[in-house]
Amino acid sequence: MSVSALSTRGLDKSFGSLVVAKDIALDLPQGERYALIGPNGAGKTTLINLITGMLRPDKGQIFLGDKEITALRPDERVKCGLVRTFQINTLFPHLSALEAVTLAVCERRGYAGSWWQELPAYGDAVEEAYAILVSLRLGASCYRPTHELAYGQQRLLEIALALATQPKVLLLDEPAAGVPQGESAELFSVIASLSQDIAVLFIEHDMNVVFRFAHRIIVMVGGRILVQGTPQEIAADMRVREVYLGGARHG
Amino acid sequence: MIASAFGVLFDGFAYGMLLFILSVGLSVTLGMMNFVNLAHCSFAMLGGFVTVTLTNELGWPFLASLPVAFLSAALVSVAFERVLYRRLYGASDLDQCLLTIGIVFVSVAVAAYIYGTIQQPLNLPPYLRGTVSILGQSFGAYRLFLVGISIAITVALVAALEYTRFGAQVRAAVDNQRMARGLGIDVDRVFAVTFALGSGLAGLGGALAIEIVGLDHAFAFTYLIYVLIVVAVGGLGSIAGSFVAASVLGISDMAGKYYFPELGAFLIYFVMVALLMWRPMGLFGRR
Amino acid sequence: MALSTVTEPQRYLAAQIRWQPIEIAFWLATLLPFVLTPNYLVLASQIAITALFALSLDLILGYAGIVSLGHAAYFGFGSYTAGLIAKWGWGEPLTGLVLAGAAAGALGYVTSFIIARFRHLALIMITLGLGLLLAEAANSASWLTGGADGLQGVRMWTLFGVFPFDLYGTTAYSYSLVVLFLAFLVARRLINSPFGLALRGIRENAIRMPAIGAPNPAHIRKVYTIAAVMAGIAGALLAQTTETVSLETLSFARSADVLVILILGGAGRLYGGIVGAIIYMVARDQFSGMNPQYWYFWIGTLLIAVVIFLPNGILGGMARLVRSERGRA
Numbered sequence: 050m051s052v053s054a055l056s057t058r059g060l061d062k063s064f065g066s067l068v069v070a071k072d073i074a075l076d077l078p079q080g081e082r083y084a085l086i087g088p089n090g091a092g093k094t095t096l097i098n099l100i101t102g103m104l105r106p107d108k109g110q111i112f113l114g115d116k117e118i119t120a121l122r123p124d125e126r127v128k129c130g131l132v133r134t135f136q137i138n139t140l141f142p143h144l145s146a147l148e149a150v151t152l153a154v155c156e157r158r159g160y161a162g163s164w165w166q167e168l169p170a171y172g173d174a175v176e177e178a179y180a181i182l183v184s185l186r187l188g189a190s191c192y193r194p195t196h197e198l199a200y201g202q203q204r205l206l207e208i209a210l211a212l213a214t215q216p217k218v219l220l221l222d223e224p225a226a227g228v229p230q231g232e233s234a235e236l237f238s239v240i241a242s243l244s245q246d247i248a249v250l251f252i253e254h255d256m257n258v259v260f261r262f263a264h265r266i267i268v269m270v271g272g273r274i275l276v277q278g279t280p281q282e283i284a285a286d287m288r289v290r291e292v293y294l295g296g297a298r299h300g
Numbered sequence: 301m302i303a304s305a306f307g308v309l310f311d312g313f314a315y316g317m318l319l320f321i322l323s324v325g326l327s328v329t330l331g332m333m334n335f336v337n338l339a340h341c342s343f344a345m346l347g348g349f350v351t352v353t354l355t356n357e358l359g360w361p362f363l364a365s366l367p368v369a370f371l372s373a374a375l376v377s378v379a380f381e382r383v384l385y386r387r388l389y390g391a392s393d394l395d396q397c398l399l400t401i402g403i404v405f406v407s408v409a410v411a412a413y414i415y416g417t418i419q420q421p422l423n424l425p426p427y428l429r430g431t432v433s434i435l436g437q438s439f440g441a442y443r444l445f446l447v448g449i450s451i452a453i454t455v456a457l458v459a460a461l462e463y464t465r466f467g468a469q470v471r472a473a474v475d476n477q478r479m480a481r482g483l484g485i486d487v488d489r490v491f492a493v494t495f496a497l498g499s500g501l502a503g504l505g506g507a508l509a510i511e512i513v514g515l516d517h518a519f520a521f522t523y524l525i526y527v528l529i530v531v532a533v534g535g536l537g538s539i540a541g542s543f544v545a546a547s548v549l550g551i552s553d554m555a556g557k558y559y560f561p562e563l564g565a566f567l568i569y570f571v572m573v574a575l576l577m578w579r580p581m582g583l584f585g586r587r
Numbered sequence: 588m589a590l591s592t593v594t595e596p597q598r599y600l601a602a603q604i605r606w607q608p609i610e611i612a613f614w615l616a617t618l619l620p621f622v623l624t625p626n627y628l629v630l631a632s633q634i635a636i637t638a639l640f641a642l643s644l645d646l647i648l649g650y651a652g653i654v655s656l657g658h659a660a661y662f663g664f665g666s667y668t669a670g671l672i673a674k675w676g677w678g679e680p681l682t683g684l685v686l687a688g689a690a691a692g693a694l695g696y697v698t699s700f701i702i703a704r705f706r707h708l709a710l711i712m713i714t715l716g717l718g719l720l721l722a723e724a725a726n727s728a729s730w731l732t733g734g735a736d737g738l739q740g741v742r743m744w745t746l747f748g749v750f751p752f753d754l755y756g757t758t759a760y761s762y763s764l765v766v767l768f769l770a771f772l773v774a775r776r777l778i779n780s781p782f783g784l785a786l787r788g789i790r791e792n793a794i795r796m797p798a799i800g801a802p803n804p805a806h807i808r809k810v811y812t813i814a815a816v817m818a819g820i821a822g823a824l825l826a827q828t829t830e831t832v833s834l835e836t837l838s839f840a841r842s843a844d845v846l847v848i849l850i851l852g853g854a855g856r857l858y859g860g861i862v863g864a865i866i867y868m869v870a871r872d873q874f875s876g877m878n879p880q881y882w883y884f885w886i887g888t889l890l891i892a893v894v895i896f897l898p899n900g901i902l903g904g905m906a907r908l909v910r911s912e913r914g915r916a
Contacts, residue, residue, distance in 0.1 A: 139792060141792050142792075152781075162785075167601075172594070172597055330708075391898075395898060405884065405887025417880075525715070525719070529712070529716075563727070566720065569720045573716040576712055
């Protein structure tokens with residue numbers, strides 16, 4: 050039996066009487082694409098914050114492969130290969146896209162502590178950053194400051210930053226949030242072409258996208274996992290219809 | 301020994317109450333709008349000088365000058381808020397610090413120009429001078445008055461917060477500004493009123509401070525540090541926090557000066573740094 | 588690396604950090620006071636020292652985004668260390684300078700563990716508190732520091748065994764200028780390195796940094812220590828060139844002044860502190876006859892005006908002007 054790329058056991062978190070996560074147990078096998086869906090306030094982003102270490106759980110364990118990472122700091126988890134993107138663009142406004150991705154690459158390669166050599170001398174890091182940007186079709190605009198990029202390009206830059214860390218597990222928090230229907234195709238072709246070595250868990254509201262890309266769906270409601278299964282199973286599940294799919298479509 | 305310890309405790313508490321009145325406005329407005337108003341003590345200084353002018357130049361009774369100190373500080377703060385502060389609500393912490401430090405510099409210079417650099421004298425009415433004997437202990441009359449007023453103000457503030465509609469709006473705005481706006485609360489108006497009230501209280505505090513710590517042109521600077529300590533340690537947006545922090549700091553400062561005079565202000569800074577390291581959000585802070 | 592293997596992105600990055608002609612002109616112009624204003628060399632040396640101090644603050648404020656209201660702690664600590672070394676019999680300037688810088692750096696290193704853990708108001712208050720603590724301690728320890736009277740008996744030997752520190756300030760200015768320039772080269776190198784990029788990342792978005800694997804506290808500790816060394820060296824220069832040290836070097840007033848100077852010139856632009864120092868110190872010298880209250884009135888007004896109209900300082904305003912000119916051309 051192979052070890053999951055990412056797994057959690059009995060994850061609990063409350064803020065006073067508000068339970069945001071209860072007994073969360075999930076297993077994400079290597080190379081798989083899992084979708085995390087649920088109504089607003091279900092605790093999806095909170096779960097990502099717990100897994101990445103931005104929030105400390107009251108109880109429970111988190112494993113990356115066979116290594117327990119529950120006690121590690123967020124940046125240490127990234128070094129182990131666990132990375133996330135943000136639902137709201139969390140970028141470096143005045144750094145150019147090239148500088149931002151180069152920074153991520155330098156952090157990974159351990160160059161970020163060196164203050165004696167000038168940045169252009171680290172040709173390998175710069176080249177790697179540029180290649181990532183080109184693969185996400187940001188090569189032409191990579192010299193412009195981040196705040197000047199179009200919104201859709203900024204969402205791509207979010208992913209570029211994550212890819213620069215060479216993740217084994219990638220957590221995407223609503224990657225297409227705010228991107229109009231017509232433009233999200235490019236974003237999702239990028240996600241579809243992600244390497245099979247990377248396990249992906251993505252939060253999404255657009256059911257078309259979920260059914261297209263996900264191998265398996267996890268449904269969260271009120272801090273708990275309601276049910277998980279293949280897209281067909283979830284589409285047929287009465288409880289899910291009741292709670293989430295029945296009625297207005299999100300998108 | 302016990303008698304003097306009790307005396308130090310009372311004097312420290314009275315001093316703490318003064319710090320509370322000076323600081324509570326800043327704590328609430330900082331917690332509500334995250335606007336770093338370092339010129340808060342300039343409004344306090346304004347209140348102090350209004351009282352000095354009214355009582356010394358115009359012969360007003362001391363108690364009558366207090367409401368005027370409150371009102372003038374409140375009104376001037378509204379003017380500043382309209383003209384200058386509004387432009388910087390979205391600006392960085394640093395920019396807000398710098399703008400308001402600039403105002404402090406200007407206010408200190410203006411105060412020196414008009415009133416000179418000496419300590420301002422104050423004629424207290426006879427019933428506020430001397431000591432009063434209660435249960436065999438003698439208490440300074442003015443300090444009793446100060447403690448009385450502070451407790452009255454605290455009760456009024458807490459009651460207003462808990463039981464009035466405006467108070468509920470203030471609590472909502474401090475807790476979660478976006479949500480409050482979403483509920484239809486006019487956060488800008490709530491802030492403007494709270495800001496005026498807080499600055500008015502500072503003005504009152506400045507007037508009350510004259511007898512305890514003195515008033516000179518540099519007041520806006522000197523007491524800024526103590527007010528910031530109370531606010532940072534007590535936690536932003538918390539009246540209870542300001543009350544507790546001000547009491548603790550007032551008593552530590554008095555105790556330090558009484559029992560360890562060589563340490564000077566060392567103790568109060570040390571207590572602040574230590575408390576902040578233990579609770580960086582302040583004792584009652586939320587964020 | 589052969590030219591043919593330097594790629595476009597590398598060339599872009601290299602162009603960002605190349606020495607501009609105006610920079611070279613600036614540094615050459617710093618030699619002018621020897622020729623044009625030989626009577627003002629003492630002032631010039633004070634300006635160089637203040638510029639170095641402002642540069643050290645720029646590293647933590649302009650580049651890493653740490654707002655410190657207590658940076659004078661390291662300036663004063665370096666000043667007193669250098670002064671005490673000379674007072675106790677070792678008046679050689681260069682070794683005293685290095686030792687003072689190291690001492691300030693050690694203090695910076697120790698305090699950096701505290702600094703790196705906090706942000707926003709708590710951080711501002713802690714830097715203020717630590718600065719005030721040190722100032723109070725120095726005031727109380729008058730057996731060591733001379734208290735309010737200042738440190739007496741600081742006697743410097745000649746520089747390189749040849750150049751005395753005299754009233755004309757020739758040695759003082761040359762010494763301060765060279766130290767400033769060397770420190771500037773180090774700062775420039777640092778800013779243009781991957782570490783400098785990481786600092787800007789922290790300033791731009793401290794939350795994103797750990798999400799790309801960056802250890803913020805480690806980075807902050809490093810830059811804070813370096814800035815403390817630089818500030819300590821500036822303080823040591825002051826002690827050595829004026830042969831005196833006072834409590835003022837540790838005071839909140841000095842921390843506030845250097846903050847105003849840096850903002851005036853423009854933070855995060857490497858030259859902002861130097862430009863701010865020149866303008867501030869020259870103005871203060873010109874208006875030194877003025878009642879000190881009037882001085883604070885104008886500084887206060889200037890500060891308000893800068894924040895509202897020139898938020899990135901003078902250099903920022905100039906950069907905006909250049910950009911809009913280019914846009915029109």
